[in-house]
Amino acid sequence: MKAKLLKYVFFFFGMTTIILLNSCTYDNIEDLYPQPPTCDTLNVTFAQDVLTVIDANCTVCHSGSAPSGNLSLTNYADIVVAAQNGSLIGVINHRSGWSPMPKNGAKLDECTIKKIEAWVAAGTPNN
Numbered sequence: 001m002k003a004k005l006l007k008y009v010f011f012f013f014g015m016t017t018i019i020l021l022n023s024c025t026y027d028n029i030e031d032l033y034p035q036p037p038t039c040d041t042l043n044v045t046f047a048q049d050v051l052t053v054i055d056a057n058c059t060v061c062h063s064g065s066a067p068s069g070n071l072s073l074t075n076y077a078d079i080v081v082a083a084q085n086g087s088l089i090g091v092i093n094h095r096s097g098w099s100p101m102p103k104n105g106a107k108l109d110e111c112t113i114k115k116i117e118a119w120v121a122a123g124t125p126n127n
């Protein structure tokens with residue numbers, strides 16, 4: 001009688017252990033369902049998302065006493081003019097009718113372009 005009870009107890013613990021071990025799988029949502037990388041166009045600022053990009057990709061030509069295309073892009077006032085006349089968005093998107101920029105360089109990545117577009121759409125705030 002006692003031996004039979006002991007058997008049940010062992011069986012019970014055995015099963016519990018197996019169930020617990022089986023439930024310990026490592027699933028994380030990113031591995032199961034890969035998400036496309038997100039591009040945050042909601043928290044865009046001039047200083048962080050526009051000026052830094054232009055400084056890194058454009059002012060090498062568009063600054064100084066004889067800027068390329070006679071267009072300086074070193075500060076907010078300069079950049080707003082290009083943003084508002086459509087040339088900034090035209091050139092970075094390589095739209096026809098605009099000289100593709102950065103000139104002779106690789107197109108800016110999609111997310112960077114989207115952020116600059118979001119800044120223009122927001123009314124070119126100086127933030």
Ligand code: HEC
Pocket residue numbers: 054057058059060061062068069070071082087088091092097098099100101102103104105108
């Ligand atoms: C290697 C030098 C160089 C770089 C880098 C460069 N540009 Fe230019 N950009 C020029 C030249 C030269 C012109 C005059 C037009 C031409 O020759 O294509 C010009 C013209 C422009 C124009 C006027 C285009 C038009 O059709 O009226 C805009 C706007 C402009 N650039 C924006 C930018 C922006 C924004 C960047 C950075 C993403 C940039 N450029 C990077 C050389 C450069």
